[in-house]
Structures are given as structure tokens and as C-alpha cells.
Amino acid sequence: MKLDSMYQDIILDHYRNPHGKGLREGDAEVHHVNPTCGDEITLRVKLDGSKVTDVSYESQGCSISQASASVLNDLVVGKTVGEAQAVQEAFLELMQSKGQGEGDEEVLEDAVAFAGVSKYPARVKCALLSWMAWKDATAKALAQQPAVND
Amino acid sequence: MTHAHEPSVLSGLLDTDAIRKDFPVLQRVLHDGKPLVYLDNAATSQKPRQVLEALTAYYERHNANVHRGVHVLAEEATALYEGARDKVAAFVNAPSRNEVIFTKNASESLNLVANMLGWADEPYRVDADSEIVITEMEHHSNIVPWQLLSQRTGAKLKWFGLTDEGRLDLSNIDELITEKTKVVSFTLVSNLLGTINPVETIVRKAQSVGALVVIDASQAAPHMVLDVQALEADFVAFTGHKMLAPTGIGVLWGRQELLEDLPPFLGGGEMIETVTMGSSTYAPAPHKFEAGTPPIAQAVGLGAAIDYLQGVGMEKIAAHEHAITAYAVERLLEVPDLRIIGPRTAVDRGAAISFTLGDIHPHDVGQVLDEQGIAVRVGHHCARPVCLRYGIPATTRASFYLYSTPGEVDALIDGLHHVRNFFG
Numbered sequence: 001m002k003l004d005s006m007y008q009d010i011i012l013d014h015y016r017n018p019h020g021k022g023l024r025e026g027d028a029e030v031h032h033v034n035p036t037c038g039d040e041i042t043l044r045v046k047l048d049g050s051k052v053t054d055v056s057y058e059s060q061g062c063s064i065s066q067a068s069a070s071v072l073n074d075l076v077v078g079k080t081v082g083e084a085q086a087v088q089e090a091f092l093e094l095m096q097s098k099g100q101g102e103g104d105e106e107v108l109e110d111a112v113a114f115a116g117v118s119k120y121p122a123r124v125k126c127a128l129l130s131w132m133a134w135k136d137a138t139a140k141a142l143a144q145q146p147a148v149n150d
Numbered sequence: 151m152t153h154a155h156e157p158s159v160l161s162g163l164l165d166t167d168a169i170r171k172d173f174p175v176l177q178r179v180l181h182d183g184k185p186l187v188y189l190d191n192a193a194t195s196q197k198p199r200q201v202l203e204a205l206t207a208y209y210e211r212h213n214a215n216v217h218r219g220v221h222v223l224a225e226e227a228t229a230l231y232e233g234a235r236d237k238v239a240a241f242v243n244a245p246s247r248n249e250v251i252f253t254k255n256a257s258e259s260l261n262l263v264a265n266m267l268g269w270a271d272e273p274y275r276v277d278a279d280s281e282i283v284i285t286e287m288e289h290h291s292n293i294v295p296w297q298l299l300s301q302r303t304g305a306k307l308k309w310f311g312l313t314d315e316g317r318l319d320l321s322n323i324d325e326l327i328t329e330k331t332k333v334v335s336f337t338l339v340s341n342l343l344g345t346i347n348p349v350e351t352i353v354r355k356a357q358s359v360g361a362l363v364v365i366d367a368s369q370a371a372p373h374m375v376l377d378v379q380a381l382e383a384d385f386v387a388f389t390g391h392k393m394l395a396p397t398g399i400g401v402l403w404g405r406q407e408l409l410e411d412l413p414p415f416l417g418g419g420e421m422i423e424t425v426t427m428g429s430s431t432y433a434p435a436p437h438k439f440e441a442g443t444p445p446i447a448q449a450v451g452l453g454a455a456i457d458y459l460q461g462v463g464m465e466k467i468a469a470h471e472h473a474i475t476a477y478a479v480e481r482l483l484e485v486p487d488l489r490i491i492g493p494r495t496a497v498d499r500g501a502a503i504s505f506t507l508g509d510i511h512p513h514d515v516g517q518v519l520d521e522q523g524i525a526v527r528v529g530h531h532c533a534r535p536v537c538l539r540y541g542i543p544a545t546t547r548a549s550f551y552l553y554s555t556p557g558e559v560d561a562l563i564d565g566l567h568h569v570r571n572f573f574g
Binding site: 002003006007012036037038039040060061062063064066120123126 | 181511512513514517518521528529530534537543544572573
């Protein structure tokens with residue numbers, strides 16, 4: 001059934017038990033909304049030099065947006081900003097693939113489960129909400145650092 | 151699973167088997183054999199063949215620009231366009247056809263009123279000493295134009311709050327509507343809550359202080375008898391596409407003496423009497439408010455839609471929807487964890503029903519319903535303040551029309567049980 005391609009077990013697991021949820025100390029905070037459906041996320045990024053040491057968030061929204069934030073936390077915490085940006089770009093590419101992409105499991109890990117979501121234009125924004133917030137918050141955090149390279 | 155009621159126990163139903171044959175899209179089968187269950191009528195209605203044929207006939211046989219042309223097609227197009235105005239005037243019981251202004255939708259109609267009042271001379275002028283009163287249950291199209299007017303003029307914007315039951319809280323009406331109030335604008339039927347508002351109480355109060363009354367009838371015109379004289383409003387706005395007509399055609403009805411006194415908003419062709427390089431004089435209403443080539447085919451389509459609705463009968467349509475709504479409310483309340491946002495009865499309620507289902511997000515509800523061929527709307531329905539009022543991010547909304555059946559209500563209920571199992 002088509003629905004199962006969107007609501008993979010991995011997604012439903014992350015939705016029911018989100019990783020890293022809750023706001024903790026960070027270097028920069030952003031608030032993003034999806035104006036069409038009212039999904040919201042407040043997200044903080046904590047960097048140590050070029051390393052992502054924490055991504056914390058409070059969010060409300062559908063299972064796709066909630067699971068996506070959880071997977072984001074899994075994938076970027078502990079990486080350098082440069083590595084994490086590469087993951088973010090790979091995820092963005094997958095979500096823009098209109099159901100054609102499968103995603104590189106080496107890079108995206110659990111996030112390949114979102115491949116099915118890319119078939120549903122109305123839901124792509126849900127999946128990308130936290131990732132766009134992370135990108136924005138990271139840029140803000142980097143801008144505050146005097147001279148850090150990736 | 152609960153048992154569906156025998157549809158025969160519902161009284162006042164229309165012959166939907168016959169009606170549905172007129173709507174080609176309702177024959178669609180989705181997702182490997184599931185018949186379309188279209189429950190998104192508050193967003194837009196489907197179109198009967200009679201409307202589609204009127205559009206085709208217009209373009210195939212009569213297409214021309216309206217007014218002033220002396221050739222056959224121009225005269226035919228003008229007669230069809232102005233004929234549609236006659237049909238709208240009769241449909242809303244307007245005292246004069248010249249009180250019917252064609253716009254592109256209800257949003258444009260409401261923006262038009264707000265701009266007329268911003269540019270008007272006394273006594274209508276909205277300025278820094280004025281107050282504007284709306285309600286917390288308005289569609290954004292009846293909030294934002296007034297916010298803009300308030301920001302541009304300095305007028306104070308006030309609003310009625312809502313009760314826990316999804317009705318207007320009129321307890322502070324005397325503080326809200328005062329001698330300073332220039333305009334009171336409110337919806338006749340809420341697009342999110344389904345509530346039918348007590349027009350007479352508000353109109354009486356507004357009249358007592360000399361305020362103009364604007365009624366957003368977008369969710370009323372498709373579903374019930376709309377009589378602008380009985381409403382005693384000064385302006386009534388609605389849109390065609392929710393009442394079987396194409397998109398791109400809306401209506402603003404306004405009292406004739408107001409339309410004569412108030413200034414135009416958009417300038418251009420068709421709205422003038424005479425033009426020099428220095429200044430212009432304006433055509434009488436309604437043309438004063440219809441600058442540029444109007445949506446001609448869409449107006450013709452609206453005329454055909456009105457013919458169709460009146461052929462069925464607005465009172466019968468209202469009775470049908472009331473029966474369907476009562477049945478739907480009753481069955482929805484059987485679903486565990488389901489909370490109706492709005493009146494939990496069919497009394498003074500239209501055919502749009504919003505609800506939440508436990509903590510399952512409406513997006514997920516809508517997606518799983520879609521997989522079963524059931525089309526509902528999810529989100530804040532362009533009425534975000536209502537969601538804020540009830541502390542919810544969004545709702546799922548099912549909304550019915552003259553072709554909706556008890557069987558479709560049953561399909562919705564079965565679908566919701568499936569949603570609960572899926573995310574349970």
C-alpha cells in the first residue's frame with residue numbers, strides 16, 4: 001500500500017520517541033513555521049568551534065515533521081558543521097526528488113526512510129521544516145564566531 | 151466498529167443519486183478502486199455539467215468583450231454577463247440589479263469595501279477616531295483587510311470573542327459596538343466552526359450607533375436562502391466557486407445609496423463616464439466598481455450555477471445539509487478521542503465540521519483518509535485565530551454539500567477508525 005511508503009516504521013518510531021527533543025542551551029535560536037499547516041519549531045544549535053555539539057528543539061506538527069527533527073538530531077550532532085551541511089544537502093536533494101531518489105544510506109542513515117515522502121508535494125515542507133531551521137540557526141551561530149572554519 | 155444508521159431514518163434528504171450524475175468529478179475512482187468521497191466543500195464545491203456546458207457554450211459561441219461593442223458577439227456577451235447579474239440579484243433578493251458588483255472572489259469584495267471606507271468622505275470615512283468591529287471567528291479575508299485599513303487610518307480594530315461552545319460571545323456587545331464604531335463586519339457562517347451567527351442581534355446594535363454592517367456570506371450563499379433585505383446589512387460578500395460556479399468570480403452586494411456615495415477603488419476601463427488628461431468622472435454603480443475587462447465567462451458560469459441551485463431549491467438544499475450534518479455530528483462523537491471544534495449539535499450550524507483526533511496531527515489524519523479516497527481539509531483553514539482560541543495548531547475539517555450522502559459520512563467514520571488504528 002502506498003501509505004506505507006510514506007509512513008515507514010522508522011518514521012513512526014521517531015515520531016513516537018523523538019530523539020533530542022526539548023530546548024537546551026545553544027549559541028543561536030530560530031523559530032520556523034509552515035504557514036500552510038501551522039507546524040512550528042523552535043530550534044537551537046550549540047557549536048564547539050566547528051563541531052555541532054547539540055541541536056535542541058521544541059516543535060509541534062505532524063508525524064513527518066516530528067520524525068524529521070528527531071532524525072536531524074541523530075544525524076548532525078557530533079559531526080563538524082561541514083559534514084552536517086553535506087547531510088543537509090543530501091536530505092534536501094532527496095526531498096526534492098519527487099519520488100525518484102532513494103538516498104545514500106551511508107550519508108543519510110535513517111533519513112532514507114523519508115524517500116517516500118518526496119512523492120507528496122504537500123508533505124515535503126513538513127519533512128524539511130526542522131532542516132531549514134537547523135540551516136538557519138547554524139548560519140546564525142557561525143556568524144557569531146569570530147573566525148571559524150569548517 | 152459502530153453500525154451505520156439506515157439512511158432512510160434521515161428526513162429531508164435530496165435525491166443525491168440523481169444530483170451526483172450531474173457532477174462528472176464525483177464519478178472518479180482513486181487509489182486502486184476507491185470512489186472519491188469529496189468532503190472539502192467549504193474550500194470549494196464541485197461543478198455540475200450544466201455549469202461546465204455554460205462555460206463551453208460561452209467560449210464556443212459568444213466570446214467577446216462586454217459593453218460598447220456593436221457587433222453580434224459583443225451584444226451577446228454583454229447580455230450574458232448582465233444576465234448573470236440579474237440572476238445574482240434575484241438569488242439574493244436585491245432591490246436593484248445595480249447593487250450587484252462582480253469581483254474575483256469574496257476576498258476582493260471585502261477588500262473593496264474596506265478601501266471604499268478608507269477613501270470615503272464623511273459620514274462613512276474610517277479615520278483615526280473610528281472603530282472597526284469584527285469577530286475572532288473570521289476567515290483571514292475578513293480580518294486582514296480591516297487590519298490594513300486600521301493601520302493606514304489609525305482606526306481601532308476590535309473584535310467579538312468566542313465561547314467554549316464555538317459561538318460568538320455577545321456579552322460585551324455594548325462595549326464593543328459604540329458611537330465610535332463606523333463598521334461592523336462578520337461572517338454569517340464560520341468556515342472553521344460551522345457556526346451560524348445571530349445576525350439580527352448584531353445588526354440591531356450596529357444600526358443603533360449608525361455603523362455600517364458588512365456580512366461575509368461565503369459559507370452561507372451556497373447553502374441557504376440568502377436575502378440581503380432580510381439581513382438588513384449594508385454590504386454582503388460571497389464567492390462563486392463555493393456555490394458550483396467557476397473560480398475567479400465573486401460578488402459584493404451593497405445598498406444603492408452607499409454605492410452612489412462611496413468612491414471607486416480600482417480605476418481603469420469600464421468604470422468611467424468621461425476621461426480627460428486632468429480628471430475623470432465615473433460610471434454609476436455597479437460599473438464604477440468594475441474596472442477593466444471583468445471575468446465574463448466566470449460570471450456566466452455563476453449564472454448557470456444559480457440556475458442549478460434554484461432548480462433544486464435553496465430551502466431543500468439547506469434541509470438536506472442539516473440532516474447530513476446532524477448525522478455526521480452524531481457519528482463523529484462516537485469516535486474515541488474525537489473533539490469537535492465548534493457546536494456539537496446541528497442547531498444553528500452549517501455543514502462544515504472541524505475536529506481533532508487525539509494527538510494525531512490533522513496532516514496525518516488527512517493523509518490516511520486520502521489513501522481511502524476521502525478528501526478533507528487539514529490546517530488552520532485561513533482562520534488561525536480560531537485555532538489559537540481553542541489551543542490547537544490545526545484541525546481536520548469535513549464539509550458537506552447538496553450531493554453529500556449518509557454513506558459518505560459512514561465512509562468518513564470508518565476512515566477515522568482506520569486512522570486511529572494506523573497511528574495507535
